[in-house]
Amino acid sequence: ELILKGDNEPALQALTARALELIRVRVAKVTKIGSETPPAYDSQSNGAVEVGVMLIRGMFRTIRLCLEARLDRKIPADHALVPWLLEHACLLINAKSRGADGLTGWARARGRNFAQKLVGCGEKGVYKLPMKGPHAAANMDAKWADGTFVGYRWASNTYAIETREGGITTARSLNRAPMANRWCPDTLSN
Numbered sequence: 744e745l746i747l748k749g750d751n752e753p754a755l756q757a758l759t760a761r762a763l764e765l766i767r768v769r770v771a772k773v774t775k776i777g778s779e780t781p782p783a784y785d786s787q788s789n790g791a792v793e794v795g796v797m798l799i800r801g802m803f804r805t806i807r808l809c810l811e812a813r814l815d816r817k818i819p820a821d822h823a824l825v826p827w828l829l830e831h832a833c834l835l836i837n838a839k840s841r842g843a844d845g846l847t848g849w850a851r852a853r854g855r856n857f858a859q860k861l862v863g864c865g866e867k868g869v870y871k872l873p874m875k876g877p878h879a880a881a882n883m884d885a886k887w888a889d890g891t892f893v894g895y896r897w898a899s900n901t902y903a904i905e906t907r908e909g910g911i912t913t914a915r916s917l918n919r920a921p922m923a924n925r926w927c928p929d930t931l932s933n
Contacts, residue, residue, distance in 0.1 A: 744775040745776045749780065751783055756780070799829075799832055803832040806831060806832055806863075807828055813863075827864055837852075838861075860917065862902070865931050866926065867925050868919045869889055870890045870902065871917075872886055890905055890906050890912070891931065
Protein backbone atom coordinates (compact mmCIF):
# COMPACT_ATOMS: atom_id res chain seq x y z
CA GLU A 744 0.00 0.00 0.00
CA LEU A 745 1.35 3.40 -0.94
CA ILE A 746 0.17 6.99 -0.76
CA LEU A 747 2.43 9.71 -2.15
CA LYS A 748 1.86 13.05 -0.46
CA GLY A 749 3.28 16.40 -1.45
CA ASP A 750 2.36 20.03 -1.82
CA ASN A 751 0.74 21.65 -4.85
CA GLU A 752 3.87 22.82 -6.67
CA PRO A 753 3.57 21.87 -10.36
CA ALA A 754 7.01 20.23 -10.49
CA LEU A 755 6.22 18.02 -7.49
CA GLN A 756 2.78 17.14 -8.86
CA ALA A 757 4.36 16.10 -12.18
CA LEU A 758 6.95 13.98 -10.32
CA THR A 759 4.21 12.33 -8.22
CA ALA A 760 2.09 11.58 -11.29
CA ARG A 761 5.06 10.05 -13.12
CA ALA A 762 6.07 7.98 -10.07
CA LEU A 763 2.54 6.61 -9.71
CA GLU A 764 2.44 5.77 -13.40
CA LEU A 765 5.75 3.88 -13.25
CA ILE A 766 4.80 2.05 -10.06
CA ARG A 767 1.50 0.88 -11.58
CA VAL A 768 3.35 -0.44 -14.65
CA ARG A 769 6.44 -1.97 -13.03
CA VAL A 770 5.40 -3.16 -9.54
CA ALA A 771 3.16 -6.21 -9.45
CA LYS A 772 2.41 -6.50 -5.72
CA VAL A 773 1.00 -3.03 -5.01
CA THR A 774 -2.49 -3.45 -3.56
CA LYS A 775 -3.40 0.23 -3.09
CA ILE A 776 -1.72 3.25 -4.58
CA GLY A 777 -2.67 6.89 -4.75
CA SER A 778 -1.66 10.45 -4.08
CA GLU A 779 -2.79 13.09 -1.64
CA THR A 780 -2.45 16.87 -1.81
CA PRO A 781 -3.30 19.55 0.74
CA PRO A 782 -5.65 22.45 0.07
CA ALA A 783 -3.95 25.27 -1.85
CA TYR A 784 -1.85 27.68 0.26
CA ASP A 785 -2.50 25.77 3.49
CA SER A 786 0.79 24.37 4.77
CA GLN A 787 -0.81 23.56 8.15
CA SER A 788 -2.86 20.78 6.55
CA ASN A 789 0.36 19.16 5.40
CA GLY A 790 1.74 18.96 8.94
CA ALA A 791 3.79 15.76 8.80
CA VAL A 792 5.55 16.85 5.61
CA GLU A 793 6.20 20.33 7.05
CA VAL A 794 7.72 18.76 10.20
CA GLY A 795 9.97 16.65 7.98
CA VAL A 796 11.08 19.73 6.06
CA MET A 797 11.76 21.53 9.35
CA LEU A 798 13.90 18.60 10.61
CA ILE A 799 15.93 18.43 7.40
CA ARG A 800 16.49 22.20 7.33
CA GLY A 801 17.60 22.16 10.97
CA MET A 802 20.01 19.26 10.43
CA PHE A 803 21.36 20.86 7.24
CA ARG A 804 21.90 24.16 9.03
CA THR A 805 23.70 22.40 11.90
CA ILE A 806 26.01 20.45 9.58
CA ARG A 807 26.80 23.52 7.48
CA LEU A 808 27.54 25.72 10.52
CA CYS A 809 29.72 22.98 12.03
CA LEU A 810 31.71 22.63 8.80
CA GLU A 811 32.06 26.42 8.48
CA ALA A 812 33.41 26.59 12.05
CA ARG A 813 35.93 23.83 11.33
CA LEU A 814 37.04 25.49 8.09
CA ASP A 815 36.81 29.04 9.45
CA ARG A 816 35.08 29.99 6.17
CA LYS A 817 31.54 30.56 4.95
CA ILE A 818 30.06 28.04 2.51
CA PRO A 819 28.05 29.92 -0.13
CA ALA A 820 24.62 28.57 -1.10
CA ASP A 821 25.82 27.82 -4.65
CA HIS A 822 28.92 25.84 -3.55
CA ALA A 823 29.26 22.33 -5.02
CA LEU A 824 29.34 20.87 -1.50
CA VAL A 825 25.81 22.08 -0.59
CA PRO A 826 23.92 19.19 -2.29
CA TRP A 827 26.22 16.73 -0.52
CA LEU A 828 25.53 18.45 2.82
CA LEU A 829 21.79 18.18 2.20
CA GLU A 830 22.02 14.50 1.32
CA HIS A 831 24.18 13.91 4.42
CA ALA A 832 21.57 15.65 6.60
CA CYS A 833 18.88 13.33 5.23
CA LEU A 834 21.05 10.28 5.84
CA LEU A 835 21.70 11.25 9.46
CA ILE A 836 17.98 11.68 10.10
CA ASN A 837 17.14 8.34 8.44
CA ALA A 838 20.03 6.40 9.99
CA LYS A 839 20.01 7.79 13.53
CA SER A 840 16.60 9.26 14.47
CA ARG A 841 14.36 6.67 16.11
CA GLY A 842 10.60 6.65 15.79
CA ALA A 843 8.00 5.71 18.42
CA ASP A 844 8.58 2.04 17.52
CA GLY A 845 12.28 2.35 18.44
CA LEU A 846 13.43 1.82 14.86
CA THR A 847 15.20 4.23 12.56
CA GLY A 848 13.91 4.90 9.07
CA TRP A 849 16.95 3.06 7.74
CA ALA A 850 16.11 -0.05 9.82
CA ARG A 851 12.45 0.05 8.78
CA ALA A 852 13.35 0.23 5.07
CA ARG A 853 16.27 -2.20 5.06
CA GLY A 854 15.57 -4.54 7.96
CA ARG A 855 18.88 -3.73 9.67
CA ASN A 856 20.57 -0.78 11.32
CA PHE A 857 22.99 1.55 9.56
CA ALA A 858 26.37 -0.08 10.17
CA GLN A 859 28.88 2.20 8.47
CA LYS A 860 31.23 4.54 10.26
CA LEU A 861 29.72 8.03 10.54
CA VAL A 862 32.07 10.60 9.06
CA GLY A 863 31.67 14.37 8.85
CA CYS A 864 30.91 15.74 5.41
CA GLY A 865 34.04 17.42 4.06
CA GLU A 866 36.37 15.38 6.28
CA LYS A 867 39.74 14.21 4.92
CA GLY A 868 40.91 10.63 5.18
CA VAL A 869 42.34 7.74 3.23
CA TYR A 870 40.18 5.34 1.26
CA LYS A 871 40.96 1.85 0.06
CA LEU A 872 41.41 1.53 -3.69
CA PRO A 873 39.56 -1.30 -5.46
CA MET A 874 41.42 -4.58 -5.66
CA LYS A 875 39.78 -5.65 -8.92
CA GLY A 876 38.35 -4.03 -12.02
CA PRO A 877 39.50 -1.23 -14.33
CA HIS A 878 40.43 1.17 -11.50
CA ALA A 879 42.33 -1.39 -9.43
CA ALA A 880 45.82 -0.57 -8.25
CA ALA A 881 48.70 -2.57 -9.71
CA ASN A 882 50.49 -5.07 -7.46
CA MET A 883 53.25 -2.68 -6.43
CA ASP A 884 51.10 0.49 -6.22
CA ALA A 885 49.66 1.98 -3.06
CA LYS A 886 46.47 0.34 -1.81
CA TRP A 887 45.11 3.51 -0.16
CA ALA A 888 44.71 7.08 -1.43
CA ASP A 889 43.94 10.48 0.10
CA GLY A 890 40.45 11.83 -0.37
CA THR A 891 37.67 13.90 1.15
CA PHE A 892 34.44 12.32 2.33
CA VAL A 893 31.37 13.93 0.74
CA GLY A 894 28.62 11.37 1.40
CA TYR A 895 27.33 7.83 1.33
CA ARG A 896 26.06 5.85 -1.62
CA TRP A 897 22.82 4.39 -0.29
CA ALA A 898 22.39 1.74 -2.96
CA SER A 899 25.86 0.21 -2.60
CA ASN A 900 26.71 0.97 1.07
CA THR A 901 29.91 2.73 0.09
CA TYR A 902 31.50 6.07 0.89
CA ALA A 903 31.50 8.82 -1.75
CA ILE A 904 34.98 10.32 -1.86
CA GLU A 905 36.34 13.36 -3.65
CA THR A 906 39.73 12.41 -5.04
CA ARG A 907 42.86 14.54 -5.32
CA GLU A 908 42.12 14.84 -9.04
CA GLY A 909 38.74 16.42 -8.28
CA GLY A 910 36.52 13.51 -9.28
CA ILE A 911 34.13 11.49 -7.13
CA THR A 912 34.73 7.81 -6.48
CA THR A 913 33.33 5.25 -4.08
CA ALA A 914 35.09 3.07 -1.53
CA ARG A 915 34.07 0.36 0.88
CA SER A 916 36.72 1.31 3.45
CA LEU A 917 37.65 4.72 4.79
CA ASN A 918 40.07 5.65 7.57
CA ARG A 919 39.77 9.06 9.16
CA ALA A 920 42.71 11.44 9.36
CA PRO A 921 43.97 12.59 12.77
CA MET A 922 41.74 15.35 14.20
CA ALA A 923 44.28 18.11 13.46
CA ASN A 924 44.36 17.13 9.76
CA ARG A 925 40.67 16.36 9.10
CA TRP A 926 39.55 19.69 7.70
CA CYS A 927 41.20 21.50 4.80
CA PRO A 928 39.50 24.64 3.46
CA ASP A 929 41.68 24.75 0.35
CA THR A 930 40.69 21.21 -0.66
CA LEU A 931 36.98 21.93 -0.24
CA SER A 932 37.12 25.30 -1.93
CA ASN A 933 38.05 23.55 -5.16
